[in-house]
Amino acid sequence: MDVMEAIKGRRSIRQFTDEPIEKDKLERLLEAARWAPSGGNLQKWRFVVVTSASQRELVKKFAPGIFAVPTAFIVICAEVEADANEWKQRLYLADCSIASQNIMLAAYEMGIGTCVALSYAKSAISEILELPENVEPMLVVTLGYPAEDPQPPPRFELSEMAFEELYGEEWKP
Ligand SMILES: Cc1cc2nc3c(=O)[nH]c(=O)nc-3n(C[C@H](O)[C@H](O)[C@H](O)COP(=O)(O)O)c2cc1C
Known part of the structure; x- marks a missing residue:
């Protein structure tokens, strides 16, 4: 698929069928994320893939911007140093945002719908996914x-x- 075609054709999809996403396709999406650019090539992003029904229900419960339980979530996290300054925080958000676009474009090419969301309870999501402090x-x-x-x-x-x-x-x- 032509890159511009993917950029223009991708839509935020908020309603999904029950069909599960094949593991190899999820892996391909992670691979797309892995090849995103990152500031200083630090690659401090971490990707938690959530497909179990119980975890998906829980994540959705604490994400008011998400209207239906999707087939999968990829929660894009940053491993943040304890002394990270404001510049580093901005860098990690930029890195994770770019990685998310790679995921969404690669997904679109594979016929998978996506939507990115920022409105979720950070502490609840951290607890559900057992994210370390940092x-x-x-x-x-x-x-x-x-x-x-x-x-x-x-x-x-x-x-x-x-x-x-x-x-x-x-x-x-
Ligand atoms: C940073 C960011 C946060 C977003 N948060 C939400 C959200 O919480 N819920 C939602 O349904 N869509 C969310 N969206 C999707 C936007 O509403 C959507 O990208 C916009 O309406 C344009 O539509 P399109 O993606 O189909 O081109 C978000 C998009 C971005 C970039």
Whole structure:
């Protein structure tokens, strides 16, 4: 699949069929995440794959932004040093966000629907997944075979967000 086709065709999917995601496909998604860029190539991300019904129910319970129990979750975490400053925190969030996009695009190519979520109770998710003290859940990706085919939500025009040389100077194609 063409990269631009995947970028434009991927949608946030919030309704899933009951069909489980094959292990080798989950592995492929983790591989996509592993090859994401990371600041200083630190690769401090950690990925917890959740497929058991009991764990999925629990994660969903503490994630109000997730509307249906998905077939799987990949909880993207960061292993954070005790003395991590604000810059490091930003770096880890950026790294985990980029890894999540790799997962979502690779999933789209395989016909798997995804949605990323930030609205979850961090402490509850940490407890459910038995994360060590120094590991923080940064993003949750829900996964499953799509049971919906949503229209693309509109995007603002490039002219409203892109500038040439100076902020406010019109970007000319
Ligand atoms: C950082 C982030 C957090 C998001 N959190 C949620 C969420 O909690 N629940 C949800 O249903 N969608 C969530 N989304 C999905 C957005 O609503 C979605 O990407 C946006 O509406 C554009 O739709 P599209 O992904 O189909 O292009 C989130 C997306 C991002 C990037």
